Every structure is written in structure tokens, then in C-alpha cells.
Amino acid sequence: MAETLKDRLVREIVLTGPMTVADYVTRCLHDPKGGYYATRPALGEGGDFITAPLISQMFGELIGLWAIETWSRLGAPERVRLVEVGPGDGTLMSDVLRAARLVPGFLQAVDLILIEPSAPLRAEQARRLADADVHPRWLSALHQVETDAPVILIANEVLDCLPARQFIKTEGGWAERRIGVTDNNDLTFGLTAIADGFEAPGFDVEPGQVIEISEQQAAFGRDLATMIRAASGAALLIDYGRSKPEAGDTLQALRRHQKVDPLSTPGEADLTQWADFPLVLEAAVRGGADVTGCIAQGAFLKALGIEARAQRLMQGRPEAAPIIQRQLDRLTAPDQMGELFKAAAIFSPRSLALPGF
Template sequence: MSLKARLAREIALTGPLSVADYVVRCLHDPQDGYYATRPRLGAEGDFITAPLVSQMFGELIGLWMAEVWRGLGAPDRFRLVEVGPGDGTLMLDLLRAARAARGFLDAAELVLIEPSRPLRAVQARRLAESPLEPRWVETLAALPADAPVLLVANEVLDCLPARQFVKTAGGWAERRVGLTEAGELTFGLSAPTGGLVETTAEVGEGQVLE
């Protein structure tokens, strides 16, 4: 059964999904999710990111990381964390440049936050000869709080699961994914759950807040 059919069945049984839940399913469903099954990065893939355009991007971030480490007093133990490491290119370039900071690599524990099994395999191949051996976790919550963290995340915000709210004449409503009478997926509105929506921005009727 396709992901679309499974989502439609779930919605029919339990009600509309939040946009956040819908995005999580589309990206990370073990059977059909994009990142879980067929991520295609690079010029021949579905999209290209800055680290794949020039190694200078990752190298500059590596030098910046080393400077931040020095600013923290050069702790003798810290975690170097990347969220959404793609194919590992950014981290490889970062580590190459960070060699210039004496003691940085000796103090670093490399952690990659990546839920996609196919991408983990790509990252492992890319970083096989890097000076640090990575370990993988699925969420930030999996990191213990026993050492400082230097974190880098490139082009991650565009695929984070965000809830959406719409300003209506009667107040805020939550945008959800439901079904048409014909059983097709569609956007709709419902009363917000989990408390009131608060924002300091001026939002006009019909505008969407994430």
C-alpha cells in the first residue's frame, strides 16, 4: 500500500494530521519516506547544497568552529555535532580546515544527527578517512549534557516539521491535512490544540504562521 493510501486510511480512522506530522511521514516513513528510502543529493540528484558547490564553504565553517572553541577556553573535551549532515561533505571540509587549530581535533567527539539509514551509509563512506570517527544519533535529545557542544546545521530548517496556523476572522485556526469527499488529501482548518497561538508580529487575516 502506498504512503498516500496509508495516510488516507489513517486520517479516515483518526482524523486530520497536523502539517508537522504529515511532513514527518513524507520524509521519514520507513517504507516510503524520502529521506528514509531514496535521498538524492548533488548535481545529478534532486537538489544541491552549498558544501557541494565549493569546499571553501565547509572550510570556513571549520575555521569558525575552531575560533568558537578557543573562545570557550579550548576545553579538552567537547562534542562537534552536525544536524542533517547530507552526504558528509561539509563535515569532511570542516575537519580539514580545523586541523590548523592545535588541540581541536584531539578534544572533539564527532556526533552526526541523522535519522536516515541510507544517508548514514553515505556519510560513513565519505568520512571513512577523516581524522575523527563519527557516531550517529537520531535526535538532539540523545546527546548527554556532560560536555560543551559546538553545533552546525546547514539547510535543515527547510525540512523541519512545523505546525501551521492561519489567522481567520474568528481567530487562529490550525492548518491540517484531511480528506475530500472523494478521499483525496487536502488542506483544511481546525481549532488549534495545545494552547493559544501567540506572536508579536502583526498578522493579517489569511496569513499563515509556522
């Protein structure tokens, strides 16, 4: 029987000691031989999870109009880099480019860049965008984006893939939650004493509560700020997560739209943790960029005109009106994606007023 990712993780932990939650999630998602995104990403109704662009074309169309208006407010430069981080199966960018046909000058100015480390997803993006008005080029990392032209960047459900370490307040002080190995060679959670250098959070935490600190999300915020400050432009972040600092264990694994044990089958389910918008935006400010507030996705999409867009679609396809209404509700209703999902932006120069915020 072929060696699994779990077999390799167990051997590594036995040899080197318990693994941080952040390192474990990174391996489960991106291990070249067994990581979820490296080998078996499954999006959509028939896969493991679904994202907003797959729920309705309205989402991507409005993001496309947001990008066009941002370009206009930048002075409609002759060249602009349209960047998507984590483009999934390419549906969002396909919808963005279709909406952009309304403004041919924007499409003529666009240098389209997709940042995607997953080979299977790159192949799917290439298939979906084969007949697009603008042909993309692929990069593997944010720092590879050139900064000699303004940048308009979209990152939908990217932060939740950048994992966090977990710390627990105990009666005796703080400890880190790590993954170890049982006598039966199964993976298990445990606590490890914290060495010097841990900075307790600036909010109240009760004993037994978990806090999450994502060095990767903070680094992403800093890197975005560095790029946007050098190039000018804006980065739009949409994700599910927290808008204020707070405790909470948000680690989850999804397989066929059902929550499963994140330790049971490493690499075979999608693992996520909440976006920490306060952390990301603070890192961006420290990196020299300006930021918007963090607002609910429902409010953001309504400010961009999703209700009017839904009404036009219903008028054009009366037989599909109930479906379109359900899609609208799923994207904007407080008890669905409307409140849990948030939107925020990082931008430069300071005078740039972004649509929707």
C-alpha cells in the same frame, strides 16, 4: 501493487480525522517505510535539492575555522565534542576536518558525533568520512550527546526540516490548516476550528494570512540550550528563514530542484518550512543559554573571511576563477543565498565571544 505512503495516510485520515501540517510533514520525511529521508534522500545537482556545502568547499572550510576559533576561545580544552546535526552526505564535515588540519591540537581533542536518523544518509556519511582524520560515531538524537566536555555543534539546514503547524486568520477568527481527504481519495487542505488554548501572535495578521508555529523548532532550541548550558560551548545554526516574527505560508516540496505539490506524492519529495529564528532563540534563552543576533549568511561568511579565501583559490587555480566567483556569489549575494539564509548561535558561558557575530 504495493501500498504507498499516500495510501496509508489517506486511510489514517479517514479513520482519525484531518492531520496537522506538522504531522503530515513529519510522516512524509521520516515514515520508516515510505518517508523521504528514511528511504530515498537525494542531495546535490543530480538529486532533489542542493545545500551550501555542496556548492563550494569554502563553506565547510570556513565553518571548520569557526569551530577551531570557538574551541580556542573556550580555552583549547583537551577534549571537545564536535557535533553535526543532519550531516547530509558528509560533505560539510569532510571540509570541516580538512580545514582543521591547520590546527592538529584541535583534531586531537575532537570526539566527532553525527546525529542522523536516516539509514541511507548514515551509510553515505560513513563512506565519505572513511579516510577522515577523525572517525565519527553516530547518535539518533540530541539528548544522547554527553555533556562532560565542551560541545561545538553545527546545524546547517536542520531547522527547515522541523515542521510547523499552520493557522489562518479568517473573518470569523482563527482556524488551523489541516490535511483531509477528497471523495476521490486525494489529499487536500482544509480548515479546522481551533479548540481553546491557541495563543494569537503578537503581531498584526490580515484575514487570509497564514502563521506558522513550530513546536519542534522551539523544542530544538530548548534542547540545545540545555546541552550547551550543561557542557559549555556553542551551537551554530544556519538556515533559510525569518529573522523577525511575521505571517507567511512557507511549506514547499522540492523534487529534482523543482517545486511540486506537497500533497501529490508523499515521501517522494523533500518537504521544508522556513526556520523561525526568533522562536528558536527565544526558546534557547528560556532554556538558560545565551544567544547571538540573527545575521544574514552573506554577512556571516564575509566576517569569517570567505572573500579572501575565494581570492586565494582563484590565484591557485586561475582557470577555475569564474566558477569560484559564481560559487562565492551564490553563497553571499543578497539575491541568492546571502540574505534569505541566516546564521545565529546559542552559547555558554556568557563571556564567550563567538567569531562571525
